[in-house]
Every structure is written in C-alpha cells, then in structure tokens.
Amino acid sequence: MRNSMHHQAGFSLIARVLHWLMALMVITMLFVGAGMVATVSERHAWLLQLHKPLGITILLLVIVRIGVRWAHGTPPLPSDLPLWQRLAAKLSHLALYALMLAMPLIGWTMESAGGYPVILFDGVTLPALVEASPGLYSTLRFMHTWLAYTLFLIVQLHLAAALFHVLVRRDSVMPSMSTGPLPGAKRSKG
C-alpha cells in the first residue's frame, strides 16, 4: 500500500463519500432483499424493482472504489492498536470489499441461470451472464442468501468496531473516515 504518502492520516474525500454512500446502499439492500422475499404484499413487487438496479449500482461503485483505494491507499491504523485488531480490521475490510463485489455478481448470474430477464428498469435489460440452468441457479440462489447473512454479520462487527473506536478508544479511526485528512493530524492518539 501507499500508506507512507498519507501522513495526514485520513481517507480521501472520494473514498469517504463512497464509503458512506455505499454503507447506506448496502444496508438498504440487505433489508430490501430480506423484506421482499418475506411478503406477498405489493411491497414484494416494488422492493424487487428497487433491489436489482440498486444492486447493480453497488457493483459499479465498488469497482470505482477499489480503483480509488488502489490509487490513494489508506491511512495507517493507530500505532497502538493490538495486532489481532489490526488483523481483524484488514480481514474484515477485505471481506466487505469481496462481498460488495460478489453479491451483485451472484445476483446477476443467478437471475441469468434462473432463466429470468435481468430487468433493471423499464426497457433496460442486462444480458444474461450464463445459460439457464436450474442446478447453477439453485447453487447461486443459496449463496445469495447465505453470503447476504454473512455480509450482515460482518457489517454488524464492523459497526461494533467503529463504535468501539469512537466511544471507548476515542482514537482517530472515525475521524479518518468522517472529517478526513486534517492538516498535520496524526492518526494515533498520544
């Protein structure tokens, strides 16, 4: 990583905007997905109509975001952070990126394998990524559910960790993602 370039210890503006925008979108998607398969009311139809374009938007944004991260790097974690917490942070961020990429790709492939037209909105239908196949469909459909639950769990841990930094450690982790780079600011406290 190019951390060394980032003495000002914060995420770039674009990284922060993408983080909060996508956090909102991903959490919305988890609730929309869970809600739409658990009702027969009119909500089912309009939540599904929201689910697909929002999911594909996440796919596009996460690609941009991975590019931004590659270009700008990340600020270092507080130097006094125990090793296991560093590892947990790295691994969970990796998992979040992987799932933000995988979930919409699975959704799109799954719909193709189920023989469904992948309708984003009126008149805009995405091409099928694979041939229709019930076997592939049911595998992907299973993964779509269980990876969504995994994503929800990791988001919960991520939220817990963020709040821990804010409320207990009171260090620079949240500012690095909220207010961003402060001139001359150091990432770790003290």
Add this chain to the structure above:
Amino acid sequence: MTRKLSKPPYLFLRLGSIAVALIIMATAFAYVSGWLDPQRLTPDRIINTFEANAGIHEGYRRNHAKGICVSGEFVSNGNATGLSRASVFERGRRVPVVGRLAVPGPNPVIADGKPLVRSFALRFSLPGGEEWRTAMNAMPVFSVSTPQAFYEKLEASKPDPETGKPDPRKIAAFFAAHPETQAFRDWAKTAQRSSSYANLAYNSLNAFRFIDASGNVQVVRWGLVPEAPFTPIRDAQLKNPDFLYSELQARLEQGPLRWHLVVTVAGPGDPTDDATKQWPDSRRKVDSGTLTIKRMQDQEHGACRDINYDPLILPEGIEGSDDPLLSARSATYSESFNRRAREQAEQPPSSASTDDAHDDSQETQS
C-alpha cells in the same frame, strides 16, 4: 510507542450503547425477514401449505403441477399498438413462444378428467432480451381477490387425515365467509369440461396497465380465444387419465393450433384490483394477433420445465395493476421455482406415471 489505553468514563455505558446499537439493527433485520412476525403471509407459508396438503412432488410445480410444454410463435397484427408500445404488438412482429398447458392443483399425476379449470402459460421472447410472461386460466373470474383469501382457501382444502379428502364443511365455511367467491361458484356449478386444451379460452383474470407511445395508460385484461370450437369431454376420454396429452398430440399431428390474443380495455369504474369481478361484455376488445402452437413436449423434458411463468415479468409498455394477487403470485411462484429448481438439480424427475389415488379434491382449485 505503545500506549496504555486510558479508561474512558462510564465504560459500561459506552459498551452498553454499542450492544444496544447492534441489537436494534439485528432486531430490525429479523423483523423485516418475518422471523418475529409469524402471522405475516409469506411466500414460504403459502408454499408450505401446498406441500402440507399434497405432499412434496420433487421437481414439480407446487401448483398446476401436471402440464405439457408447447411451443410456437405469436404474430402481431398491429391492432394493439395504439394501446401499448410493447414491441410484441408492432405490426407484423413475430416472436417465439414457449408455453405450458396445465391443470391446477399440486398433484403432477392427477387424472385429467378431474380438474374443472385448465391453464395456459406463455413466455414471449421479445427483441433485446425482453420477455412477456403470462399465466392464464380457463375461467371467467378467479375464486378469490386477495392473497389472504387464497391462503385461507388452501388451508380449508387441507385433506382430512381420516378420509384423505378435504373436509366439505371447512370448504363450505370458507365459501360462506367469502362472498366474493360467489361468481366463481356460480360458474363452477354449470361449467362443462372440454374435450381438449385446444378449444378453451384462457384469461389473465388479473388486470394490467398498457402504456402507449405517448405514455397514456389503459387498464386491460387479456385472454386467448381459440379457433377450435368448444366440444365437451366425452365419456371415453375419462378412461384415459392422460387424455389431454394424447388428444393434443393427435391434434398437432393434423396441424398447428391457433388462438387470438384478445385485449379487453377497462371502462370507467371497472374494478382493476379484483379478479373475482368480470367486466361488462360491452367493453372494447382488441384482437392483437395470433398465437400458433406447433409442437409439444412432455414437461419433464420440455423447455417450459425450467420457466417460472411469473406474471410480473413484463416488457416495456406493460405493467402490473393494483391487483394484490399479482405481487403475491410473483413472490409465491418464485418460491415454488426455487424449491423445484433445487430438487431438479439434485434429482431430475424422470417421468410421472398417473395414479388415481388422489381424489377429486382439485375439482374447484385454480
């Protein structure tokens, strides 16, 4: 470099608020998923009830389980272009169609003579990857107008463990509690079974919205009107539990079968959200083109097997209406499809043999 973490004041309060935040989020998720709300009508519950009533027939649809795949094409005559801008209606447009003729009920081996209702589902493959899917029944009105009533009817038709048949008192009680079923019951009392799939008219029953080139909306229902004249079932046919199959085969050997796709436009005040109510006969009807069916295949191997005829898969120019059955059908067909696709992948059903063990409980199902 390492610094001892200074203990913040009210540490427990701080940790506690983190826990509260997580619990709130997890509870909201559980609620939305229906886990805290067992009363909610979910696709799962409806499909579980089908399975509880009829057992699991692996790989088959949970309703309209017995059917035949057919294929052919639709040729538009251009008459409906003024109603909908969907490309399927452009004058002279030919689109390939994969269809499925079926009888209602969850039993894939029910004798063909038993069910009163029959059905026709179609998938039109439009240019640009668009599709129009529709699943129609040969009846003038649907039995119920809400998903809740559909579910209650399903519950009421649960076979009695003693007799193996639905309890007629429960069915009667259901009908008594649901006066909206009257039109359907009146029809069912006098309706005749036909000798064939080919000589029946099939109706969308649910209403849809047609959007024309300038964005004007018309509420419509559509249906297939057969070219073959209606003839009632013959006694000899009843001896063959799969007579609909052999009859169709014999007809197709003679040549293709045709239906006209007729669109009925709602008048002011016609109910758009109630499939138990017919619209007056005087409503404007537009014959939009001809469906020609040329080939058939058994459903275990045919192209219709892996299609979910979700009535809300619609091309640009057609939208769902405010009929609450539509969303329920979409959600429930998907759950049925998920289960049968999984079973299909694990163990494809080879071929069903007809049994007569099942009684006529499906008579009035739809």
